[in-house]
Amino acid sequence: MLLCCCTAAITFATNRSELPDTLTIEPSAAPVAIDLRPYVGSIEDATGRLTIDAATQLPFYLNSQLFHAAPRNNSKPNNCWIKLNIKNPGSTNASWLLFTGWHDFMYWYEQDPGKAPSLLVQTGLMLDRGGVERWNNYAFVADIPAHHTRTFYLHIINKSFNENPFEPTLYNSSAFVKFQNAQVEGYRRESVVILVLLGMLLVILGISIINYIQLPDRSYLYFAIYVLGLILFFALRLESKPYQLSFFHRWPMLKYYWDIPGLLFCFYLMYLLFGNAFLNLKERYPFMERVFTWVAAVVGGLILICIYLIAAEQYHLPTIIYGYVYFGTLVPLLAIFIALARRSQHHPLVKFFLFGSVCLYLACLGSFLIHVRPLGLVGALGELSAPTILLIGGILLQAFFVLAGLSYRNKLVHMERTRTQEMLIKQLNKNKELQRKLNEQLEELVKEQTTEILRKKQELEEQRKIQLETEYVKKLTEIELKAIRAQINPHFIFNCLNSIQLFVMQRDFEFAQKYLSDFSFLIRKTLDFSRRNFISLADEITYLNTYLGLERMRFENRMEYEVIVDPEIATAELEIPAMLLQPYVENAVKHGMTNPRQTLGKLSIRFTQIEPDMLECIVEDNGIGITRARALRSLPKHHQSSGMEISQNRADLLNKMYNTEIQIEVIDKSVEQECNSGTLIRILIPQL
Amino acid sequence: MVKAVIIDDERNSRDIIALMLEKYCPFVEIAAMATDCADGIARIREHRPQLVFLDLEMPDGTGFDILAATQAELSFEAIFVTAFEKKFLQIIRLSEVELILKPVDKESLLQAVGTVVRRVEEKVVTRRYQVLMENFNSQQHHHWQVIIADKDNQEQVIFLGEIEFFESADDQAVFYLRDGRAVAAAGSFRYYLELFSGLRFYQLNNTQIVRLSAVARLSGDGARAVLQNGQTLDISERRKKELLTRLHGEH
Numbered sequence: 001m002l003l004c005c006c007t008a009a010i011t012f013a014t015n016r017s018e019l020p021d022t023l024t025i026e027p028s029a030a031p032v033a034i035d036l037r038p039y040v041g042s043i044e045d046a047t048g049r050l051t052i053d054a055a056t057q058l059p060f061y062l063n064s065q066l067f068h069a070a071p072r073n074n075s076k077p078n079n080c081w082i083k084l085n086i087k088n089p090g091s092t093n094a095s096w097l098l099f100t101g102w103h104d105f106m107y108w109y110e111q112d113p114g115k116a117p118s119l120l121v122q123t124g125l126m127l128d129r130g131g132v133e134r135w136n137n138y139a140f141v142a143d144i145p146a147h148h149t150r151t152f153y154l155h156i157i158n159k160s161f162n163e164n165p166f167e168p169t170l171y172n173s174s175a176f177v178k179f180q181n182a183q184v185e186g187y188r189r190e191s192v193v194i195l196v197l198l199g200m201l202l203v204i205l206g207i208s209i210i211n212y213i214q215l216p217d218r219s220y221l222y223f224a225i226y227v228l229g230l231i232l233f234f235a236l237r238l239e240s241k242p243y244q245l246s247f248f249h250r251w252p253m254l255k256y257y258w259d260i261p262g263l264l265f266c267f268y269l270m271y272l273l274f275g276n277a278f279l280n281l282k283e284r285y286p287f288m289e290r291v292f293t294w295v296a297a298v299v300g301g302l303i304l305i306c307i308y309l310i311a312a313e314q315y316h317l318p319t320i321i322y323g324y325v326y327f328g329t330l331v332p333l334l335a336i337f338i339a340l341a342r343r344s345q346h347h348p349l350v351k352f353f354l355f356g357s358v359c360l361y362l363a364c365l366g367s368f369l370i371h372v373r374p375l376g377l378v379g380a381l382g383e384l385s386a387p388t389i390l391l392i393g394g395i396l397l398q399a400f401f402v403l404a405g406l407s408y409r410n411k412l413v414h415m416e417r418t419r420t421q422e423m424l425i426k427q428l429n430k431n432k433e434l435q436r437k438l439n440e441q442l443e444e445l446v447k448e449q450t451t452e453i454l455r456k457k458q459e460l461e462e463q464r465k466i467q468l469e470t471e472y473v474k475k476l477t478e479i480e481l482k483a484i485r486a487q488i489n490p491h492f493i494f495n496c497l498n499s500i501q502l503f504v505m506q507r508d509f510e511f512a513q514k515y516l517s518d519f520s521f522l523i524r525k526t527l528d529f530s531r532r533n534f535i536s537l538a539d540e541i542t543y544l545n546t547y548l549g550l551e552r553m554r555f556e557n558r559m560e561y562e563v564i565v566d567p568e569i570a571t572a573e574l575e576i577p578a579m580l581l582q583p584y585v586e587n588a589v590k591h592g593m594t595n596p597r598q599t600l601g602k603l604s605i606r607f608t609q610i611e612p613d614m615l616e617c618i619v620e621d622n623g624i625g626i627t628r629a630r631a632l633r634s635l636p637k638h639h640q641s642s643g644m645e646i647s648q649n650r651a652d653l654l655n656k657m658y659n660t661e662i663q664i665e666v667i668d669k670s671v672e673q674e675c676n677s678g679t680l681i682r683i684l685i686p687q688l
Numbered sequence: 689m690v691k692a693v694i695i696d697d698e699r700n701s702r703d704i705i706a707l708m709l710e711k712y713c714p715f716v717e718i719a720a721m722a723t724d725c726a727d728g729i730a731r732i733r734e735h736r737p738q739l740v741f742l743d744l745e746m747p748d749g750t751g752f753d754i755l756a757a758t759q760a761e762l763s764f765e766a767i768f769v770t771a772f773e774k775k776f777l778q779i780i781r782l783s784e785v786e787l788i789l790k791p792v793d794k795e796s797l798l799q800a801v802g803t804v805v806r807r808v809e810e811k812v813v814t815r816r817y818q819v820l821m822e823n824f825n826s827q828q829h830h831h832w833q834v835i836i837a838d839k840d841n842q843e844q845v846i847f848l849g850e851i852e853f854f855e856s857a858d859d860q861a862v863f864y865l866r867d868g869r870a871v872a873a874a875g876s877f878r879y880y881l882e883l884f885s886g887l888r889f890y891q892l893n894n895t896q897i898v899r900l901s902a903v904a905r906l907s908g909d910g911a912r913a914v915l916q917n918g919q920t921l922d923i924s925e926r927r928k929k930e931l932l933t934r935l936h937g938e939h
Binding site: 490491492493494495497498499500501502505506554555556590593 | 698699700701703704707708745747771772789790791792
């Protein structure tokens, strides 16, 4: 920007009062160092476009303000030409050495009288890529034959605003050796300090890298990069120490590129990143973490801008930027330190970080203040990290603190890990315990469920049983109903009623009454018994007697019957299934009357106790026999209904329900004996 | 005088019929009484009665057996007397044969005897006993026949399977047959409604009764039954559901 402000025209120094004299000097053997200021004319070229040919045409004036013994900030690039006429009045060829200082670009021309100037040497901090010997190039050889005058031009360009001491001095060779020695000595102190620092930093770098390999923690990595940046930075500082061993002289521009950007990189970018990782700010202090990250990002941007500006040869701008950054962050840094200190008082890691940072901070500040006096406020900025003892001490202290912090952090991590492992072990044990308990519970559960399933199964079985029983009962009820219908044969009922009607019409009221009461008794008993599964034998006998009595009346005494009960049987106590016999008896009545060979139907019912727990009932008739009766069935098959069948079903059902063995046997007597006829029903009723 | 024979295996039954005939139907002369089938057939052949009182079940056979044995050679009117016979009730009534239930009451005796005596006096040729026997020997309802006296008092013998449906016309029943004939019965719709109950007929509405197997399908909304001959009959709302169950059972 300053360049833009410069006028396009060639401007000359303000002090142009006089033209310089020609230096007349004898070649001398004694060490001589001649201050050339009174003999050197100069031109300042603000445009930088002046060529050597053009420059020779211009007048060179004395300008003492151009020169200075100490480093100086020019606030602009310095592009100047100086002209020196040397006359050798002696008889021998004289060889002198002109030294003006360490500058960025230097071009040394010689002009023989009447000839065009020729370039003899070019060198410069930004130009020369030689080894240690390159520093000798800064002493320009002026060979002047005897009795001749030679004109020399030196074109000096200092692109950076900070200019090294600028004093044109002419040495003879022996004087220059002395000067050279003095320079070597003078810079050695600084370079040794830097080398020592580099050594220590290398050790620290090694430690960090090893630690990082051992324990891949990002803070180590950041720290290593930080240290590496510092190493590079200080190694490059060696580049501008005259006559000292340096490492990167092949790339003379590198020291400019890694000057301000290096500072920003090390002390801001990496430091912030390191702080972030080291202090675990993300977890501990998220706000600070965000601030750090943002500032680091901004600084990264600034670094890129600075590198670009350096590439564009705007060497002063990075300095200005750095100045702003430095002053801009001075107070915030302090605030951050305090905030960190307050926030994490009890955390030793923060203490380590803080101590280290404060050391560096103070060292930087001190170093800056030292430089302010000779260079001025702005000039000193560039030298903020000039390797003064103070700064080096600060950096080392800081590095040690950080290393200690890292070690402590390691310890913390280790402890954490141990604790975690312990917790893991505990957890594992707990898990085992839990698993054991769970297994137990599961077993318990399985057991319970098995029991439950068994119980359910049992229940189901019971239910099925109940259901079956219900079904049986239902069937039984149905069959009972059918049985009632079968027993109380409607024919019988209505025929009885018919008979009663007849007696009434014949006015045989007594008989009608007897008939009616017997009939009522029978109906009542039928209704009563049909609701019960078992009745006493006594009841059954009474019932059968009544029934048979009525039948006999109906059939005009064409039939006889007898009911014989084994006297041993306690008829009142013995129970038999209700309505089981009746159908057989009815059948016997019917068949007994259908035998053409027998005019008198004979019916016999016998109850015998054949075994202590077995009752035998026999119903016997003298009819045509069951086989013939069936064969002679008067009605077509589809019209039949059989009371006997119902009885058999009922017996089966009762057997199932009461788990008993009622047996019914139907015997046709004619099958056994030809002369006999009739049916014999044998019913075996086990006593429960 | 009408000559009659009483066949019953129970004396009481014979006696009461005889007693009641003597008392209420003096125009009936009891020629003989028999106690079983064989005896009965013999008595009928001997006396050639115009009227026979028949018990349904006897020790050596049934009333049907007597009919079967005698109808070919002799013609007489029969009145069945039974205590309780649900199954035969229907075929007897379908054949328009008279039936008296025990205990015998005066009104039914008079009515039955009256009807039969009228038939005897009018000497109408009848197929009813033949039909009765056929019905008795047939197991399937569809092969049963019904005797319908039409308005001209002509005896129409129709298979139940022939009837598509019958309806009430001025309280008289009109039968529509499969062959397209319509038979207007002398009997009331109500009489036939009762007669056909228990058979596979269903009353679709107040005036129409259909043979279930004649229904081909129901119309989409279920409001009409479509017969196999394409005729449609209305179904009253409250009978739809039951019709569906009955049809389901039928098919």
